[in-house]
Amino acid sequence: MEQFTEAEQKQKIEEMNEIVDGMNEEEFEVVFNEEFSLLGGRFEQMIIEEEKKNEENEESLLVDLCECYLSLHYYSSEIGEIISIIVPCLLKAASVKEENEEAQKEVEMALLALSNINECIEVKQELYLKEITEIIKHQQKHRNLTHLAYQSAWLFFIYRFFKDRNLEDTIANELHFGREAARELEELTRNVNWKKKKEEMSKEEAKEELTLVRWLQTLNSYIYKNKLRNEENVELINSIVQIYRAAKGNNEEISFKCIYSLRTAAKWGVVKVVDLLNGGAVDTVLEGMQLPTLDDNVMRNCLYFFMNVSKRLKKKTDDELEEAKRKELNRKFFEKLEEEGYEDTIASFHEKFEFLHGIYSLGTLLKISEYFVNV
Incomplete structure (x- = not known):
């Protein structure tokens, strides 16, 4: 692009953004696979050069360059230097408070690009913490972001949690992730037309469904890393149950992600077992095991949950009162399994489950789902 003026470069980048937005995953891979490293390296060079100019009237060009670069998911040995430019640049673009459609689109693009910085990339707190916190708090007060923009802001923040456990209190207690995620999930669940096939959906309907899928991805990351228990996490699990019941029989991808989230919650203990039982999570997983279209991946996650x-x-606990509660809950749990006819079946797999996990890992064709459907 050296032969073009800066204005022409900006136009070309905008055109490229439009083309990329219209591509599916296979088309994107075909177009960029051959020249991927060269393209990523060139964007890095252009970002560094543009940042050094420090020209306020060309900030939008730097924003476009950063968004294009992150859309490539290309990370070289220079990623540390590039990230220190990209993150402040895009957070500044995402902090615009104007509510017209064009400004909202720019904010959404900036946050969506930031959410591509995955959990493996370390980002220093001073580059983002104040800004991302303010963006989230402003949204909680004014509700001016799109669902996708807000989800992207949280995904970027939750990914930072993987490298920095000090963020736990800010995410869970100051910014109330559980409460906010539950509210977004409930609203999106109402907005999605569960009876429509993907090809029948409008662009806006498809976007809402995509945002719901992305929220479930964010939840899995949060549940996996979070060790704080609070009532908001109970809300979150209850929301997952409601999504599953809406999606069951209509959307296999979302149904699977819901079961996976419940499996993760059961393992890492973000809520008490009594909350899984009372909130409908146990019933939901049992429902998942009884679907006529059950496949091995779903069954595997159902078994892991139990x-x-x-x-x-x-x-066991040393506290007599807590021990009595544990025994009573254990009784209720197995009564629930017995009511559905699964107690003996699940118990028989308990000692063998690690062995079964090894078989799945090797890709052996073990049709365990067919066995359970026929039990």
Whole structure:
């Protein structure tokens, strides 16, 4: 692009953004696979050069360059230097408070690009913490971001949690992730037309469904890393249950992600077992095991859920009152399984489950789902 003026470069980048937005995953891979490293390296060079100019009237060009670069998911040995430019640049673009459609689109693009900085990339707190916190708090007060923009802001922040456990209190207690995620999930669940096939959806309907899928991805990351228990996490699990019941029989991808989230919650203990039982999570997973279209991946996650709950219920305590509660809950849990006819079946897999996990890892064709459907 050296032969073009800066204005022409900006126009070309905008045109490229439009083309990339219209590509599906296969088309994107075909176009960029051959020249991927060269293209990523060139964007890095252009970003560094543009940042050094420090010209306020060309900030939009730097923003476009940063968004294009992150859309490539290309990370070289220079990623540390590039990230220190990209993150402040895009957070500044995402902090615009104007509410007209064009400004809102720019904010959404900036946050969506930031959410591509995955959990493996370390970003220093001074580059983002104040700004991302303010963006989230402003949204909580004014509700001016799109669903996708807000989800992208949270995904960027949750990914930072993987490298920095000091963020736990800010995310869970100051910014109330559980409450906010539950509210967004409930609203998106109402907005999605569950009876429509993907090809029948309008662009806006498809976007809402995509945002719901992305929220479930964010939840899995949060549940995996978070060790704080609070009532908002209970809200979150209840929202996942409601999504599953809306998606069951209509959307296999979302149904699977819901079961996976419940499995993760059962393992890492972000809520008590009693909340899984009372909030409908146990019933939901049992429903998942009874679907006529059940496949092995779903069944595997259902089994993991029950294995995880069972392990937690077997942990005895020295406190007499807590021990009595544990025994009573254990009784209720297995009564629930017995009502559905799964107690003996699940118990029989308890000791063998690690072996079964090894078989799945090797890709052996073990049709365990067919067995459970026929039990």
